[in-house]
Amino acid sequence: MTENELIVHAARFFGWARVGPDIRPALHADIAGLAAQGTLTGVPTSIIDTRSSSMG
Numbered sequence: 001m002t003e004n005e006l007i008v009h010a011a012r013f014f015g016w017a018r019v020g021p022d023i024r025p026a027l028h029a030d031i032a033g034l035a036a037q038g039t040l041t042g043v044p045t046s047i048i049d050t051r052s053s054s055m056g
Contacts, residue, residue, distance in 0.1 A: 001046070001047050002044060003028070007019055007024055007031070
């Protein structure tokens with residue numbers, strides 16, 4: 001999933017019908033923070049949750 005797809009899915013999860021100029025930067029910052037912590041990898045082209053990739 002790309003960063004843009006993740007942003008759209010997250011917005012839908014929170015009940016927003018569209019991703020506006022206030023929502024996109026906030027979600028982008030959250031994704032960047034998770035990537036900096038090592039929780040997500042592959043940003044922005046192929047995002048992977050590192051916690052789930054180590055399971056199984």
